[in-house]
Amino acid sequence: MKIRLASLNDIEGIAKVHLESWKTTYKNIISDSYLSNITLEGRIRNWTWVFNNSNNGEVIYVIEDENNQIVGFLSGGKSRESNLEYEAELYAIYLLKDAQCKGYGRLLFNRFIEELKLTKYESIMLWVLKENPAINFYKKLGGEYITEKEIQIGEDRLIEIALGWKDI
Template sequence: MICIRRARPADAPAIGAVHVATWRTAYAGVLPDDYLAGLSPLRHAAGYEQAITDRHNGHAVFVAVVSGADAPEGTPAGEATVVGFVSGGRARRPGLAQGEIETLYLLEDYRERGVGRRLMRAIAAHLAAVGCRSAMLWVLQDNPTRWFYRRLGGRPAAQEAIRFAGQTMGQLAFVWDPIETLLAATAPAAEG
């Protein structure tokens, strides 16, 4: 079973591990190998623990947790495992949208199963609940999964060069304005 819920401080180590694992797969060949090898799940966990407890500016973190038959091999019976997460809050800089999706990371084995869509719905519903009428996110231009945001109705709205991991790279901003376009794109499919 796959469940989306608000993250708890105890989830931080698993979130840090997911962050590192997804960066190592998604950005292989995009970011320098030594940078990816040096990523620390513990360092990221500390940052995410703070993000989970810091609710200023409408900030929230949601996790995708799996158990039972959906759990990764080796997961003890009855235990759940974090396989993805999303975070966001009010936009960190004005101009493009009122709300910002800051992160969305999902382990490779859980892609193409609707989990990313469900995580995006959780953060979009949260942003709408805290008063954001539009949402945006930045994605590296060379991110191989950037198509996902376009498939959810994200409209490319800005592009900029950033300096990251010792190199200059491009990033794109996708915007959902109004935020209801993202909520509609991530609505559960009707059964029947």
């Protein structure tokens, strides 16, 4: 496995992972009608916008398999939650189903933490759907409950939980 900073050339690979991981991770959490309407073209548009509008200090990492195929990604940077006392935020981390439970998520997370330390961040937080099984992954990494809120995705009203690390 190889972890590296993402480039514009990675947009399609990131979009594919994002699309596929949403369909597998959120099956039975988010409505099938919503998930079936997510398209690769839409994800490519979203990630093109992200790359063209990222703020200073935001990073996107990809993890590739032995065939140089992107099997996961992570994005993060300065916290978007001004009302919470955490400096940095993990915006997204997704792995293809076949790449899960192999330690790749931990490798991506640890690489991001290394970057945050280099840029003098001391704390980090993230949002995760309460029903997402990945919540256990974050808790094993030391994430602690901060707060929760109700959000809407399509027609679904869901609970999202904030987890944080006060001292990275």
